[in-house]
Amino acid sequence: MKSIFKNITLCVVIFAMSILSSVVLGKDVKHFFNWNQFRGPNGDGVSTSSNLPTEFSGTKNVQWRTAIHDLGWSSPVVWEGQVWVTTAREDGSELFALCVNLETGKIMHDIKVFDVANPQNEWSDLNTHATPTPIVEKGRIYVHFGTYGTACLDTQTGRKIWERRDLNCDHRVRPASSPVMDKNLLFLTYDGVDQQFIAALEKATGKTRWLTKRTYKSGQEPPKSKPNDNRKSYATPTLIEHNGRKQLISPAAEATYSYDPSSGRELWFIRHGKGYGYNVTCRPIYRHGLVFTNSGISKNLFAIDPSGSGDVTDTHIRWTTRRGVPNIPAPLVVGENLYMIGDSGGMVSCLDAKTGRQLYQERLGGIQNHWVSPTYADGKIYFFSRDGVFSVIEASSEFKVLFKNQSDTVFVSMPAIAGDSMLIRSNTHLYRIAKGYQVDPLPVVAAKQKSAGPGKGGKVPNKDLDALGQRLKAAVKSGKMTEAEAIAKWKEAVAGKGGAKGKGTKEEKGKVDLKELAQQLREAVASGKMTQKEAFEKLSEAAAGRQPIKKDKPPKVDLDEYGQQLKKAVENGEMTEEEAIAKYKEAVEAQKGGEGTGSKIGTKPSGKVDLQKLGEELKEAVESGKMTKDEAIAEYIKAGGSFGEGKDKGEGKVVGKGGGKGGNAKGGVKGRPNFYSIVIGRLKSKDIELGEFTMQVDYATLNRYTSKWIKDEIIGKTVRVSGVSGQFRDNLLLIKKGQTLKVRTAGYLAESKTLVFAHKFNVLERALPFDPEAHGVPPKDFRGFEGGLQGKIIEVGGYEVLMEVEKVMSVGKGNKATVPNSIKGKRVRLAGFYPQYEKLFKELRPTDIIQIGARHQDAVFDMFQVQGDLVKIEE
Amino acid sequence: MKLLGPLLSVLMAGASFGASRDIATPDFQKHVVPLLGKLGCSSAKCHGSFQGQGGFRLSLFGFDFQQDHAALMAKDSSEKQNRVNLKSPKQSLILLKATKSVKHKGGEIIEPDSWEYRLLHRWIQSGAPGTTIHESERVRLKNQPEFSAEGIQFFEKKIRPLLEANCYECHGFNERKGGLQLNSRSDVVLGGDSDGSVIVPGDPDKSLLIKAIRHTDPDLQMPPKRKLEPKEIADLEAWVRMGAPWPVGSGTVPIKSGKKLVRLDYEPKELIYQKNDDTAQIRIIAHWEGGEREDVTDLTRFLTKDDTVVKVDETGLAQSVGKGDTHVVALYDNGIAAIPVLRPLTDNQPQLNVARYTNPIDRFVASKLIKLGITPSEICTDAEFLRRLSIDLTGTLPSPDEVKAFLSDNSRDKRNRKIQELLKRPAYAAWWTNKLCDFTGCNPASINSLLEVATEEGYRKASQWYDWIYEKISENESYADLAEGIILANPGHGVGQGMPYFWTRQSLKEPKDTAMSVAHSFLGIQLQCAECHKHPFDQWTQNDFVDFAGFFAPSVFNDGRRRKNSGNVTVKTTKLSLLRSHTVKLEGNDPRRPIMDWLRQKDNPWFARSFVNRVWAGYFNVGIVEPTDEFTPSNPPSNPELLNWLTEQFIESNYDMKWLHRQIASSQTYQRSWRPNETNAQDRRNYSRAIPRRIPxxxxxxxxxxxxxxxxxxxxxxxxxxxxxxxxxxxxxxxxxxxxxFGKPDRATNCDCERVNExxxxxxxxxxxxxxxxxxxxxxxxxxxxxxxxxxxxxxxxxxxxxxxxxxxxxxxxxxxxxxxxxxxxxxxxxxxxxxxxxxxxxxxxxxx
Structure with a gap:
């Protein structure tokens, strides 16, 4: 997980109800239990409720569930029968507050709070525009959206009482700090890359009472690509009273400060210390006379005596540790113990809060990424992972898991506890869970996608790519996003373009065939003759179908219909949006193949143009120092680019993925098509000085970026390989004629039958004689597999992994392998680690055991694509 | 007076100056900062570290007078006491700490009532004044009108914080985006690259600054990140309306330089010793602009270049500890003096007749050898000569036939004819092209285009680079023309008249990288240290670096390689200093022409000299200045007369490279045997014999x-x-x-040390x-x-x-x-x-x- 953004997340917490009520409640008085703010009434994630459900599966113990439109990671808050959440258009253009009836789950208010003319960092998938959790009190709710604005709403009418939109900063990755309040004041945190301050507004009027700038600068320099990154933070403050002194404890990027809540005067601060630390998301906890807080990505946990003044780093930190400290989730203190959950891997640590002594550190197990801070109630601690794992452990000095279940949701928001029920927000729905209820399974399975599915209003802006490019450039220039993010976003848009097209809502006329078929299939499903899945497969076949039913039909129409069907499938939870897009693209390409180069297709053959543009973008990024060359190259390869010389640009260079499938005539190929492949063969001759050799090719790997025709052309033939330089000449020197070698190539010069040695991610070494199994050529019965695998790494390099499979963990929906277990004990080659697993990939070593999702997108290739999660189990 | 007896030395030491110790009002730049440097306060281990020490930070090796003065005048953060207490000077924390009257991690630095103590004390007594403004700054400030106290107060209260908070990130201190600095009123009035006045005192509507902050012009919106608050805009407008009051030379306005040190003189001019434990007292006299002179020995830092020859203490007392020759280096302010030290290796006077030598190289070398008491080795054999010459001149072993022919040739001028012959061979051009590729950084990986994976563009371009230089060398084009072809090449074009890849290397990301690369390749200078602080053992200050790098700022060096930011940027005439040797006016967008003109000037201190020295090192494996890319006053040449002569003659020959090779290779100095005699076995830097070295x-x-x-x-x-x-x-x-x-350089860094011959x-x-x-x-x-x-x-x-x-x-x-x-x-x-x-x-x- 590369992101910085992890941090953003909110440390969501829930809080139990207000203390007074909790003891007495029964179901009838439930609505008095108010969980009014981020991590609950005390901001510490501790509830006094009991009798909460300890199981959650998506259906069991669900009292009601309500879809929340658009996207927001703010946590629900509860006040007297009302549940409030905020949400935002995915592009940040509109911000909403929703009020849901606690008892029925019905939406009572859906209020558009703000329009946003220029949303910050429109393209981040590491945070939403509605991440700060609102804070509610009798009659009023304060909804806060960071730099976009803050509003006070009347909870009964939904009317806006006041608003402020003039407190601004550049969050870089959208806002996340939640508001807190005391009797009269509302405290707002703005730790942007440009400026950093905390402001207190009068709750009654919204007027500024005070505004205090952050003072401490560590002088640590962030990487050039992320200017001032070390200034930004996403934490939420906590109000405490220590020995009669009221304090607002507010973590910022490089220091945690204490302020006098009435005047904003800085009382003390601690430096977060050496190392490049920022992105603090924690809400501090005050217990045992100590303040517990962590320092974001530098992963320090501090226990601070809040009685000092000035810089108390050297004097008032009672203990500190880095062991088991997460970036994102805040700690939980129950009794004498402090609990933490690691960001990845589900490692739970339990410490003695007063001394910092570790009592245990244990894994919850499975694939788990935790952004949600733990919540306590009734002797139990609740964890929610991004991967949908819901776990409950006993709150004691011994590690004991009481329950663990996987659901199809994504948890980033913290739960809220209301009486003996719990409000959980997934990325799509709000659930009220309480013992003894049961609902039908959700038709929505599209939860892996961050959006709730299309049709809810313009989420995937189908904007012109050029315009998007321009905006991205501007965004990078103005520092709103990094180059790498922009490129990722841009690629996403390029990839999504095909899909988005399909999702258009315009009704097209005259798409008889598929429409009819679809209708028939629907009926078949309704009458139980086939499952929806089967029906869908049929439809897919027809659409992608290599044979359009009526040849004279303009392909555009077919595709649009297909798109409609895909869209429905996504809505119905048949497939994720991503899969739908892939399917759609498949169909587009199938048709292209059928027609040669396929210029008739409504979608422009985007590959060429887009890649050129990407190339330019990357070039600029490198020249401006925003990315390293290696990164740019990896990006480019990833995007399917080839590396012809500048001159060749636009002269019939075969680019991207389109070419091969329909048996594309290679006659049209000029220049140097990309052939990013590992080629295995026997050395025939070599010229060390010129860095050239010839080999008889036994095998060449194929992944989705390479052109199959090249593989077909070279297998069994003798080809020349040129361009070996540097230390690889030493390897070549050692390989004797007749010996088998393995070489990474980057391109192919068709005219001279010459493969070009890849200077990046380079491989040139002796190899055992080619053996399909040893090189991870998948067995027939395993082709088409999708699911989770566990295995040992044999080889790592070039953002690819060769893995020996120990077991098949799970079989995914899209699996087409006839015998998934046929892979046991055999090897698979996995690609696609860049960029989402870049960081973890760099830590992978041969013999590591990993668990990973794999998908064989096209059975013609030998390589599998990584998807889902990657976890290193042991080294 | 060449020979200083120990007695005399002692007398000198005893007499040493009182002057600087007891002057009535010590000067901040002249006395206080050097003293803090000498006491080690501003060293990297103490308050010169970038974090400072105990909250107190001085500029490393002390050359930021404003910062240091401000730091001294500030209250100490933990002790809540004044570092400098004007009311009761003795209570100043700097004195209490330095004498360890209060806790001081650095220990006791000075004794109470020592002269150092008195100097600091007197400085505080006299009001602890900061740096006086240099004359050239005064000129800039001269036209500044007097402002009312209210105006100044308004500025200090409202405007200065506003500028510091919103503008200085790009236009303050050493930053100069768009050519604009806002450090002083004159900076502001002078303006930046844009047309129009940044402020027109009294008229906000005509002031670009006001226009920019109002965000009315879509192309000119400052600060770029956000619009200022209406109140802030109103304040700035009001300030301009008042006539833009600004205090004159106040302590916190960064001023580029203080007084100018013209040079450091030293006495004696040379230390010549006869035996161990001979001592001599060095005196250092600073010459300031305006003719002021002062003995600053006490405030000077001394270093020995070779502690097996001479040791020197902090008072400048130098003691002979071994035979040989070296230098004692004295550092004060930004001046450096290198005092030659010599102790003969033998007692014998070598029987050398300097006048007998026809090649001037041999005369210069012999003069030095006489001083050292060294008799040079005999002339080498013909076979030795041929092999040595072939390797050094052509990077190639002679062929068997060539050896046979040469050995059987009995003519007297065969060696010179061989030199002539080899200079005509392609191998000569190839070998010296290879060397020039080293010096200029011809590295395929660095000139690969960004997305290069499948083609060999980097190698192709590197080969073109090589070929281009090769052609110039085989045609014996003058070195200055060759350099010009590289320096003035159009980065937007391919190889042709010029060779542009020097500029298109990926490693030249920032103007400073370009500046360092140019300095290394064509001047033999390492500027790395001065990027961040004053060079510890060199004359370069950060200002020198910033000025030099300013030549390569994108807005100036804007000729196709970098995309232009916005259509027509009018570049104003900028005056920049070229490493203090010369100041040029920049007109137009491309600064390289004036730089090239400067390089070609006969009195350019480095351009020809560094090349001559590198060629020399190619023949003797050790430069006259060694390392060959450290041309600094603290690294003086082992034989300055020799280097001067070669440089002058090389320029005189119109940078004729073959002349240089011929001149060196035909000297007896080059043709000496590697077999040492009794007197020269220890010599490794005076060319009394050939030193065997590994072939590259x-x-x-x-x-x-x-x-x-x-x-x-x-x-x-x-x-x-x-x-x-x-x-x-x-x-x-x-x-x-x-x-x-075998140590072939990757050509990835700016250092001749990349090639390893050990x-x-x-x-x-x-x-x-x-x-x-x-x-x-x-x-x-x-x-x-x-x-x-x-x-x-x-x-x-x-x-x-x-x-x-x-x-x-x-x-x-x-x-x-x-x-x-x-x-x-x-x-x-x-x-x-x-x-x-x-x-x-x-x-x-x-x-x-």
Whole structure:
């Protein structure tokens, strides 16, 4: 997980109800239990409720569930029968507050709070525009959206009482700090890359009472690509009273400060210390006379005596540790113990809060990424992972898991506890869970996608790519996003373009065939003759179908219909949006193949143009120092680019993925098509000085970026390989004629039958004689597999992994392998680690055991694509 | 007075100045800052570290007078006391701490009532004044009107914080975006690159600054990140309306320089010792602009360049501890003095008749040798000469035939004729092209275009780079023209009249990288340290660096390589200092023409000199200035007269490279034997003998091929540049094991030290075992031919082997040993492989001597 953004997340917490009520409640008085703010009434994630459900599966113990439109990671808050959440258009253009009836789950208010003319960092998938959790009190709710604005709403009418939109900063990755309040004041945190301050507004009027700038600068320099990154933070403050002194404890990027809540005067601060630390998301906890807080990505946990003044780093930190400290989730203190959950891997640590002594550190197990801070109630601690794992452990000095279940949701928001029920927000729905209820399974399975599915209003802006490019450039220039993010976003848009097209809502006329078929299939499903899945497969076949039913039909129409069907499938939870897009693209390409180069297709053959543009973008990024060359190259390869010389640009260079499938005539190929492949063969001759050799090719790997025709052309033939330089000449020197070698190539010069040695991610070494199994050529019965695998790494390099499979963990929906277990004990080659697993990939070593999702997108290739999660189990 | 007796030294020391110690009002720049430097306060370990120490930070090695003064005047954060207490000076924390009257981590630095204490005390007593403004700054400030106290107060209260918070990130301190600085009122009035006045005092509507902050013009919106608050805008408007009041030279307004130190004089001019423990007192006299002079010995830091020859204490008392010659370096303010130190190696006066030498090089060298009591070695043998010359001049071993012909030639001028002959060979151009590629950073990886994976663009371009230089050298184009072709090349174009890849390297990301690269390649100067702080042992300050880097700022150096930000940027005339040697006016967008003009000036202190020195080092393995890219006053030449003469003559010859090679190679100094005599065994820097050195990586690679090549291929092995280590393979082979072992530079950093010529164990192992060596032997065309032809004349074979590997005939005993081995060998194949292997593993092969 590369992101910085992890941090953003909110440390969501829930809080139990207000203390007074909790003891007495029964179901009838439930609505008095108010969980009014981020991590609950005390901001510490501790509830006094009991009798909460300890199981959650998506259906069991669900009292009601309500879809929340658009996207927001703010946590629900509860006040007297009302549940409030905020949400935002995915592009940040509109911000909403929703009020849901606690008892029925019905939406009572859906209020558009703000329009946003220029949303910050429109393209981040590491945070939403509605991440700060609102804070509610009798009659009023304060909804806060960071730099976009803050509003006070009347909870009964939904009317806006006041608003402020003039407190601004550049969050870089959208806002996340939640508001807190005391009797009269509302405290707002703005730790942007440009400026950093905390402001207190009068709750009654919204007027500024005070505004205090952050003072401490560590002088640590962030990487050039992320200017001032070390200034930004996403934490939420906590109000405490220590020995009669009221304090607002507010973590910022490089220091945690204490302020006098009435005047904003800085009382003390601690430096977060050496190392490049920022992105603090924690809400501090005050217990045992100590303040517990962590320092974001530098992963320090501090226990601070809040009685000092000035810089108390050297004097008032009672203990500190880095062991088991997460970036994102805040700690939980129950009794004498402090609990933490690691960001990845589900490692739970339990410490003695007063001394910092570790009592245990244990894994919850499975694939788990935790952004949600733990919540306590009734002797139990609740964890929610991004991967949908819901776990409950006993709150004691011994590690004991009481329950663990996987659901199809994504948890980033913290739960809220209301009486003996719990409000959980997934990325799509709000659930009220309480013992003894049961609902039908959700038709929505599209939860892996961050959006709730299309049709809810313009989420995937189908904007012109050029315009998007321009905006991205501007965004990078103005520092709103990094180059790498922009490129990722841009690629996403390029990839999504095909899909988005399909999702258009315009009704097209005259798409008889598929429409009819679809209708028939629907009926078949309704009458139980086939499952929806089967029906869908049929439809897919027809659409992608290599044979359009009526040849004279303009392909555009077919595709649009297909798109409609895909869209429905996504809505119905048949497939994720991503899969739908892939399917759609498949169909587009199938048709292209059928027609040669396929210029008739409504979608422009985007590959060429887009890649050129990407190339330019990357070039600029490198020249401006925003990315390293290696990164740019990896990006480019990833995007399917080839590396012809500048001159060749636009002269019939075969680019991207389109070419091969329909048996594309290679006659049209000029220049140097990309052939990013590992080629295995026997050395025939070599010229060390010129860095050239010839080999008889036994095998060449194929992944989705390479052109199959090249593989077909070279297998069994003798080809020349040129361009070996540097230390690889030493390897070549050692390989004797007749010996088998393995070489990474980057391109192919068709005219001279010459493969070009890849200077990046380079491989040139002796190899055992080619053996399909040893090189991870998948067995027939395993082709088409999708699911989770566990295995040992044999080889790592070039953002690819060769893995020996120990077991098949799970079989995914899209699996087409006839015998998934046929892979046991055999090897698979996995690609696609860049960029989402870049960081973890760099830590992978041969013999590591990993668990990973794999998908064989096209059975013609030998390589599998990584998807889902990657976890290193042991080294 | 050359010989200073110990007694005299002591007297001198006793007399030492009072002057600076007891002057009534010590000056901040002249006395306080140097004293803090000398006491170690501003060192990297103490308050000069970037974090400071105990909350107190001084500029490293002290050259930021404003910052240091402000730091001294500030309250200490923990003690809540004034570092400088004007009311009761003795209570100043700096005095209490330094005398350890209060806790001080650094311990006791000075004793109470020492002169150092008194100096600081008196400075505080006199009001602890900061740096006075330099004359040139005064001129800029002269026109500044007087402002009312209210105006100044308004500025201090409202405007200065506003500027600091919103503008200084890009336009303050050393930043100069768009050519604009807002450090002082004159800066503001002077303006930046944009047309129009930044402020027109009294008229906000005509002031660009106001226009920019109002965000009315879509192209000019400042600050770029956000619009200022209406109140802030109103304040700035009001301030301009008041006439833009600004206090004159207040302490916190950064001023670029204080007083100008013209030079440091030193006495005595030279320290000549006779025996151990002889001492001499050095005195340092600072000359300030305006004629002021002052003895600053007490405030000067002293260093010895060679502590086996001389030691020096903090008072400037220098003591002889060994024979030889070196320098004592004195540092004060931004001045440096290097005082020559010499103690003869022998008592004997060498019988050298300087006038006898016809080559001036030999005269300059001999003068120095006489002083040192060194008698130089004899002239080397013809065989030695030919091998040495071939390697140094052409990077190639002579062929057997060439050796035979040369040895049998009895004419007196054969050595000079050989020099002439070799200078005409392609191998000469190839070898020196290879060297120039080293100096200028011709590295394929660096000039690869960004998305280069599948093609070999980097190698193609590197080859073009090589070829371009090669052509100039073979045509003996003047070095200045060659440099101009690189410096003025249009980065938007390919290779042609000019060679632009120097500028298009990926490593030149920032103007400062470009500045450092230019300084290294063409000036032989390392600017790295000055990037962040004053150079500890050099004259360069950060201002020098910033000014020089300013030449390469994108807004100025804007000629196609970088995309232009916005249409027509009018570049105003900018005055920048070229490392204090010269100031040029920049007009137009491209600063390189004025830089080139400066390089071509006869009095340019580095351009010709650094090249001459690098060529010299190519022949003697040690530069007259060594390291060859450290031209600084603290690293003086071992023989300044020699370097001066060569430089002048080189410029005089219109930078004729062949003249330079000829002049050096024909000198007796170059042609001396490596065999030392009694007097010169210790000498490594005065050229009294040849010093055996390992032959360079590329030459070894080619030499191994030459030893084993088939006779018919021998010539092509020597001349086919496409397959020579000193030719095109130079770029391709970088990074291979062989080249790494023998220290071929990657050309990735700006340092001549990248090439390593030291022998290592790994090199021996390489020659014994490496697959490359085994391949050369097993695939030897010569041995194949011997086998094929069933050659039986072993004596001839042995002779040939010697001529190939050592470029001389074998001695009788060597021949006998080789013969014995060949006769015992199972086959000629095996015997010859053994023999050639053995020859390649000898010192004679691997060394040039």
């Amino acid at each position: 990586a590329e030459v070894i690679y080619d030499a191994m091929k030459q030893v084993t090549a088939a006779p018919g291929k021998l010539e092509s092995v020597r001349t086919n540049l496409k397959r020579r280590g000193t030719g095109h393979l130079s770029m391709r082979m970088a990074g291979t094991h062989a080249m790494k072992v 022998p290592t164990l790994l090199q021996s192992i390489f020659l014994q075992n490496d697959p490359l060596v085994r391949m050369r032997l097993s695939e030897s065309g010569w041995i194949d031919e011997l086998v094929k032809n069933k050659t039986t004349d072993k004596k001839k074979i042995i002779q040939e082997a010697w001529l190939r590997a050592f470029n001389c005939y074998p001695s009788i005993s060597e021949e006998a040993r080789a013969m014995k081995h060949l006769e015992q060998a199972k086959s000629i194949q095996e015997g010859m492989e053994d023999l050639l292997w053995a020859l390649m593993n000898t010192k004679e092969f691997i060394l040039n001597r």
